[in-house]
Amino acid sequence: MSSTSQVSRATTKLNKGDLCNPSCPSRGVLEHVTSRWGVLIFILLRQRTHRFSDLGRRVGGVSQKMLAQTLQNLEADGFVTRTVHPTVPPQVEYGLTPIGLEAATRVQQLAVWIEDITPKVLQVRAKRVRTPS
Amino acid sequence: MSSTSQVSRATTKLNKGDLCNPSCPSRGVLEHVTSRWGVLIFILLRQRTHRFSDLGRRVGGVSQKMLAQTLQNLEADGFVTRTVHPTVPPQVEYGLTPIGLEAATRVQQLAVWIEDITPKVLQVRAKRVRTPS
DNA sequence: CTGTATCCTCTTAGATACTG
DNA sequence: CAGTATCTAAGAGGATACAG
Numbered sequence: 675m676s677s678t679s680q681v682s683r684a685t686t687k688l689n690k691g692d693l694c695n696p697s698c699p700s701r702g703v704l705e706h707v708t709s710r711w712g713v714l715i716f717i718l719l720r721q722r723t724h725r726f727s728d729l730g731r732r733v734g735g736v737s738q739k740m741l742a743q744t745l746q747n748l749e750a751d752g753f754v755t756r757t758v759h760p761t762v763p764p765q766v767e768y769g770l771t772p773i774g775l776e777a778a779t780r781v782q783q784l785a786v787w788i789e790d791i792t793p794k795v796l797q798v799r800a801k802r803v804r805t806p807s
Numbered sequence: 808m809s810s811t812s813q814v815s816r817a818t819t820k821l822n823k824g825d826l827c828n829p830s831c832p833s834r835g836v837l838e839h840v841t842s843r844w845g846v847l848i849f850i851l852l853r854q855r856t857h858r859f860s861d862l863g864r865r866v867g868g869v870s871q872k873m874l875a876q877t878l879q880n881l882e883a884d885g886f887v888t889r890t891v892h893p894t895v896p897p898q899v900e901y902g903l904t905p906i907g908l909e910a911a912t913r914v915q916q917l918a919v920w921i922e923d924i925t926p927k928v929l930q931v932r933a934k935r936v937r938t939p940s
Numbered sequence: 941c942t943g944t945a946t947c948c949t950c951t952t953a954g955a956t957a958c959t960g
Numbered sequence: 961c962a963g964t965a966t967c968t969a970a971g972a973g974g975a976t977a978c979a980g
C-alpha cells in the first residue's frame with residue numbers, strides 16, 4: 675500500500691502497445707470511447723449537436739443517470755463539448771471537439787462494419803445451436 | 808414468455824443505422840468486439856495464435872473465468888477459432904477467422920489511435936482539476 | 941429542461957476450489 | 961493444461977424524487 679514509486683512511474687509512463695498492462699491509462703480512455711452508451715452518443719453527435727433530452731430520446735434504453743455519466747466522462751476526456759445557453763428553461767447543447775469528431779468517425783466506421791457483418795454472425799450463432807455430433 | 812412473434816421479427820430485421828434500437832442484434836456483436844477483454848484478445852491474436860494460459864499471462868488482470876467467457880463469445884460469433892490438439896496434457900490453440908482478423912485489424916487501429924491521443928486526454932483531465940473560475 | 945441524489949436490483953467479475 | 965462450478969464483492973444501471 676505504501677510503495678508508490680512503482681505506481682507513479684507506471685501511470686506517467688506511456689509505452690506503446692502497453693494496453694495489456696492493467697495500469698495503462700489508455701485502457702481507461704478506450705473503455706470510455708467504446709463503452710456501451712459512448713459509442714451511440716458518438717454516432718449521434720457526429721450527425722449534429724444534440725440537447726440532453728434529445729439524446730435521451732434517441733438512444734434507446736439509456737437512463738438519465740447513465741447518459742449524464744457517459745457525457746461527463748467524454749467531456750472530461752476532451753471528446754465532447756457542453757454548451758449552456760442561458761435561456762429559460764435552461765438549454766444545454768452537446769457537440770464534439772475536433773478530437774471527438776475524429777473519435778466519432780473511427781467509432782462509427784467500426785460500428786458500420788459490425789452492422790454489415792452482423793447477418794453473418796447471426797448465421798454462425800444459429801449453426802452452433804444445432805446438436806453437436 | 809410465449810409471445811415470440813414480436814421478438815422474432817425484431818431480431819430478424821436488420822435496419823442500417825439502427826444501433827440506437829435496444830433490440831438491434833448488432834449491439835450485442837459490437838459489445839462483444841469492443842468489450843474490455845475482447846479488444847485485448849483481438850490485438851494479441853492478431854500477432855499470432857495463442858494458447859489459453861498464454862493469453863491469461865499476457866492480458867494483465869484478466870481472470871480465467873472472464874478469459875474463457877470472452878473467448879467463447881468471440882468464438883460463437885465466428886471471430887475466433889479454437890483448435891484442440893489431442894496431446895497430453897491437452898493443448899488448445901486460439902486464433903482468428905478471416906472475419907476475426909478483419910475485426911482485429913479495425914479494433915487495433917482504434918486502439919493505436921487511442922494510445923496516440925492518450926497524452927492529450929490526460930492533459931485535459933488534469934486541467935479540469937484546476938479550481939474552476 | 942437539465943441534471944443530482946437516493947435507493948435498490950441485477951449483472952459482472954474476481955478468487956478459489958475442483959474436474960477431465 | 962484448460963477449463964468449470966461456486967461463492968461473494970463490487971459496480972453498473974434503473975426508477976423515482978427532487979433541485980436549480
